[in-house]
Amino acid sequence: MIFTEEHDALRKTVSDFVDKELDPHVDEWEKAGRAPLHDIFKKMGNLGLLGISKPVEYGGMGLDYSYQLAFAEEIGRAFGGSVPMAIGVQTDMCTPALARFGNDALKREFLEPSLAGDLVGCIGVSEPGAGSDVAGLKTHAKSDGDDYIINGSKMWITNATQADWVCLLANTGDGPVHANKSLIMVPMNTKGITVSDPIDKIGMRASDTGQIFFDDVRVPKSNCIGEENKGFIYQMMQFQEERMFAAASGLKSMERCIELTIDYTRERQIFGESLLNNQSVYFKMAELQTEVEALRALTWSACDQHIAGQDATKLASMAKLKLGRLWRQLSDECLQYWGGMGFTWDNPLSRAYRDTRILSIAGGADEVMMSIIAKYMDIMPDRKPR
Numbered sequence: 001m002i003f004t005e006e007h008d009a010l011r012k013t014v015s016d017f018v019d020k021e022l023d024p025h026v027d028e029w030e031k032a033g034r035a036p037l038h039d040i041f042k043k044m045g046n047l048g049l050l051g052i053s054k055p056v057e058y059g060g061m062g063l064d065y066s067y068q069l070a071f072a073e074e075i076g077r078a079f080g081g082s083v084p085m086a087i088g089v090q091t092d093m094c095t096p097a098l099a100r101f102g103n104d105a106l107k108r109e110f111l112e113p114s115l116a117g118d119l120v121g122c123i124g125v126s127e128p129g130a131g132s133d134v135a136g137l138k139t140h141a142k143s144d145g146d147d148y149i150i151n152g153s154k155m156w157i158t159n160a161t162q163a164d165w166v167c168l169l170a171n172t173g174d175g176p177v178h179a180n181k182s183l184i185m186v187p188m189n190t191k192g193i194t195v196s197d198p199i200d201k202i203g204m205r206a207s208d209t210g211q212i213f214f215d216d217v218r219v220p221k222s223n224c225i226g227e228e229n230k231g232f233i234y235q236m237m238q239f240q241e242e243r244m245f246a247a248a249s250g251l252k253s254m255e256r257c258i259e260l261t262i263d264y265t266r267e268r269q270i271f272g273e274s275l276l277n278n279q280s281v282y283f284k285m286a287e288l289q290t291e292v293e294a295l296r297a298l299t300w301s302a303c304d305q306h307i308a309g310q311d312a313t314k315l316a317s318m319a320k321l322k323l324g325r326l327w328r329q330l331s332d333e334c335l336q337y338w339g340g341m342g343f344t345w346d347n348p349l350s351r352a353y354r355d356t357r358i359l360s361i362a363g364g365a366d367e368v369m370m371s372i373i374a375k376y377m378d379i380m381p382d383r384k385p386r
């Protein structure tokens, strides 16, 4: 991957945004249990940061995906994973399929204002009974003339309590489970939608996660993205951007934890010298930095394939798997050197320790990533089709 001056300029804009608009408020948002997404997204929309690799006709910058991953690395620097995750939902989880397969009217109604930061989106895939097993979801959109009538519920939805619309994966047909689903754009103020109170989580405290209920929700069939019953395939494609974004957004964040730990252990005197002077400590910092560089190489390799129009699923899944494992290991091992300070609630390392637990669960658990990788290695046993 060759980076240009434009990549550097973009990185600087994003990094300044993190320093000025996110970091000073993160503690307050963590305590409140939510971040003001409409305010944050509007500021980002004004800078063009919500549509870096989205089409110019709808207000995007039309740049290739390497710029989006440079953005992800920088936005991930924020002190706390909640807001970068909310932003990632908007840029890389609920809009890629709309931008790629949506018709012009849908893009005018939902994509354009979302890139401008006027609307907040969310992605509705998981359900109480279907998380890892996406194909097993039960929410259905029944045909009724020119409309769908939607019934069911979606669980664990990031941005749910603030979202203006949901990109919903629902059953629309009677065919096999991989060919009976559609992605449907549903405004959240449609009659019949209710949202739970935010779910109380161990980490990502400033992210509002909720359950969405659909009770005879009527939307026009023209809100279907692309072809009806191709939603499962579109969602699997959309997951690749989600996974690359997640991996990239962890890189600088992990490096920030290493830097903080180096600074702390250099200052902290134990047995008459800096804690950092112990070989076990500086070797650990060197080893963790090496691991981060290895993940960076893997993530950018996936990006290369994606930009070349090749199938990046295997490398993106590997990057997501490695992200979850490494981030959890790194936050735990760095926290150790902070002693009791690392065990206090407001310590940046303890926040990282809590926030990163989710990375091996959400967006496809580690085992789901390994299943995908094993399929690509052609070593998965055959299972009967459902």
Ligand SMILES: Cc1cc2nc3c(=O)[nH]c(=O)nc-3n(C[C@H](O)[C@H](O)[C@H](O)COP(=O)(O)OP(=O)(O)OC[C@H]3O[C@@H](n4cnc5c(N)ncnc54)[C@H](O)[C@@H]3O)c2cc1C
Pocket: 089, 122, 123, 124, 125, 126, 127, 128, 129, 130, 131, 132, 133, 155, 156, 157, 158, 159, 201, 204, 209, 358, 360, 361, 362, 363, 364, 365, 366, 367, 368, 371
């Ligand atoms: C904070 C948070 C935010 C989220 N945001 C969103 C969102 O915005 N939109 C959305 O649609 N979803 C979202 N999710 C849902 C998330 O994607 C699911 O939690 C995840 O896919 C796992 O599903 P599950 O919780 O139902 O666990 P289950 O599917 O019940 O899996 C439980 C565990 O089983 C194990 N497992 C799974 N498959 C296998 C296997 N083949 N072999 C062995 N073990 C296996 C894994 O360890 C897994 O953690 C979010 C979740 C959380 C917690």
